[in-house]
Amino acid sequence: xxxRALAMILMVIFLGTTxxxxxxxxxxxxxxxxxxxxxxxxxxxxxxxxxxxxxxxHEWWGLNEYARGRxxxxxxxxxxAFAVDMYGKGKVTRHPEQAGAWAKEVNSNVQNWQKRAxxxxxxxxxxxxxxxxxxxxxxxxxxxxxxxQLVYSGADVKGVVSFHGSLLAPPAELGKQVKAxxxxxxxxxxxxxxxxDVERYTAAMEKSGLDWQLIIYxxxxxxxxxxxxxxxxxxxxxxxxxxxxxxxxxxxxxxxxIFALP
Amino acid sequence: xxxRALAMILMVIFLGTTxxxxxxxxxxxxxxxxxxxxxxxxxxxxxxxxxxxxxxxHEWWGLNEYARGRxxxxxxxxxxAFAVDMYGKGKVTRHPEQAGAWAKEVNSNVQNWQKRAxxxxxxxxxxxxxxxxxxxxxxxxxxxxxxxQLVYSGADVKGVVSFHGSLLAPPAELGKQVKAxxxxxxxxxxxxxxxxDVERYTAAMEKSGLDWQLIIYxxxxxxxxxxxxxxxxxxxxxxxxxxxxxxxxxxxxxxxxIFALP
Numbered sequence: 172x173x174x175r176a177l178a179m180i181l182m183v184i185f186l187g188t189t190x191x192x193x194x195x196x197x198x199x200x201x202x203x204x205x206x207x208x209x210x211x212x213x214x215x216x217x218x219x220x221x222x223x224x225x226x227x228x229h230e231w232w233g234l235n236e237y238a239r240g241r242x243x244x245x246x247x248x249x250x251x252a253f254a255v256d257m258y259g260k261g262k263v264t265r266h267p268e269q270a271g272a273w274a275k276e277v278n279s280n281v282q283n284w285q286k287r288a289x290x291x292x293x294x295x296x297x298x299x300x301x302x303x304x305x306x307x308x309x310x311x312x313x314x315x316x317x318x319x320q321l322v323y324s325g326a327d328v329k330g331v332v333s334f335h336g337s338l339l340a341p342p343a344e345l346g347k348q349v350k351a352x353x354x355x356x357x358x359x360x361x362x363x364x365x366x367x368d369v370e371r372y373t374a375a376m377e378k379s380g381l382d383w384q385l386i387i388y389x390x391x392x393x394x395x396x397x398x399x400x401x402x403x404x405x406x407x408x409x410x411x412x413x414x415x416x417x418x419x420x421x422x423x424x425x426x427x428x429i430f431a432l433p
Numbered sequence: 434x435x436x437r438a439l440a441m442i443l444m445v446i447f448l449g450t451t452x453x454x455x456x457x458x459x460x461x462x463x464x465x466x467x468x469x470x471x472x473x474x475x476x477x478x479x480x481x482x483x484x485x486x487x488x489x490x491h492e493w494w495g496l497n498e499y500a501r502g503r504x505x506x507x508x509x510x511x512x513x514a515f516a517v518d519m520y521g522k523g524k525v526t527r528h529p530e531q532a533g534a535w536a537k538e539v540n541s542n543v544q545n546w547q548k549r550a551x552x553x554x555x556x557x558x559x560x561x562x563x564x565x566x567x568x569x570x571x572x573x574x575x576x577x578x579x580x581x582q583l584v585y586s587g588a589d590v591k592g593v594v595s596f597h598g599s600l601l602a603p604p605a606e607l608g609k610q611v612k613a614x615x616x617x618x619x620x621x622x623x624x625x626x627x628x629x630d631v632e633r634y635t636a637a638m639e640k641s642g643l644d645w646q647l648i649i650y651x652x653x654x655x656x657x658x659x660x661x662x663x664x665x666x667x668x669x670x671x672x673x674x675x676x677x678x679x680x681x682x683x684x685x686x687x688x689x690x691i692f693a694l695p
Contacts, residue, residue: 359635359647370632373621376651384679385621389638389645417646417690424682 203290213246228314233263255291340375358391388414465552475508490576495525517553602637620653650676
């Protein structure tokens with residue numbers, strides 16, 4: 172009881188500090204294969220010392236306000252978050268055709284796709300605040316598929332969360348270094364998944380021997396975490412407040428396990 | 434900051450109290466359709482006043498130590514838990530054939546099956562400690578299917594969690610009173626689910642308009658939450674520590690949402 176009370180009082184002090192602290196953000200320029208990239212770093216300056224790092228991979232729209240906002244949310248949770256740039260500095264759009272073209276430029280070659288993501292991971296690792304032993308990656312839509320590729324590349328991340336990303340089966344031969352835990356957050360009404368995709372993915376993952384979980388949210392369409400999803404004028408996309416809140420909570424439970432948080 | 438600190442200090446006092454409180458349990462005899470039943474009630478006597486109630490429905494083995502243990506765990510979380518008896522007083526077995534026969538006696542008639550579960554729900558509702566506005570039900574294996582039937586019956590529960598229960602599609606016509614939220618915790622390696630079951634279930638649930646989520650745990654077989662699963666000598670059954678811990682955490686996130694806990 173005494174130790175418990177002491178721990179709780181320390182928590183009061185700790186939470187009191189962070190509640191008044193500020194989230195600091197800054198752009199970080201970097202390069203991969205001669206492409207100029209610019210990501211977005213966010214952390215809480217009220218937290219001292221190294222902390223777990225979270226890589227954030229944007230939707231096919233590019234590194235927009237939405238992805239930056241997620242990095243800031245993660246900073247408020249006490250992480251150091253880096254929203255990567257998968258396309259090139261300033262390449263952000265609201266037009267599905269342009270978005271599709273940029274996504275294709277990157278993901279049509281799996282090795283380049285992985286390298287582009289790994290370049291962002293290196294930026295997060297170099298950040299002095301990052302506890303390099305405790306890094307995870309999350310991604311949305313195109314970014315959800317990207318973080319799955321990051322796992323398959325054997326990247327040194329402890330886990331990844333894909334929100335409305337494709338259900339990307341692993342390659343037949345996986346390197347032994349592939350160990351990251353996988354959480355897939357999927358909308359039951361996402362028309363970008365074809366009939367049979369869930370069962371095919373499940374079967375492929377079971378063969379892989381990887382540590383994986385798949386959550387299907389009833390009624391949720393593609394883009395269910397993004398409040399602007401409906402503005403794109405695409406039938407396939409819609410925001411779902413319940414699936415957004417649930418998947419964010421599910422992500423935190425996953426982080427808690429990975430980082431062995433109390 | 435001041436209010437937050439005060440809240441935390443109150444939490445210290447509160448947690449201090451419950452940490453030293455005892456879980457009280459007792460058998461409760463009841464009857465349904467002339468069948469003598471005996472369930473098991475558990476609550477923490479260090480918590481005062483009414484609290485949310487959780488109905489626990491046992492596996493096909495009957496109301497055994499495992500189901501009682503879950504009721505006790507829920508009591509330690511602050512709920513009043515009632516482990517129902519779906520078979521009849523003392524009907525507990527370790528033999529799959531006997532278990533199958535008893536399960537069939539109950540579930541071969543959907544209306545009787547629902548009535549048997551509803552009789553248990555009534556016991557929990559009559560318990561003075563139960564906040565009757567905040568009741569959920571959880572179930573394992575046969576009990577997982579049972580709590581889904583409870584939803585379809587229109588029972589007054591806020592939500593249900595099925596652990597390695599069948600994926601039970603709702604009837605084509607659902608009453609308007611059917612509103613409980615559904616969380617299905619399913620093992621990817623559960624051979625009791627046939628190929629196509631997940632997609633069929635998903636399609637049926639999407640038509641139903643109900644609030645539902647399905648979590649698939651990679652590598653988990655049938656009975657993944659029960660540490661004794663492997664002792665049954667059945668190929669289909671195995672305990673999975675990770676899927677057990679994850680599904681228990683997922684259940685708590687679900688309760689948190691339903692009961693609007695902080």
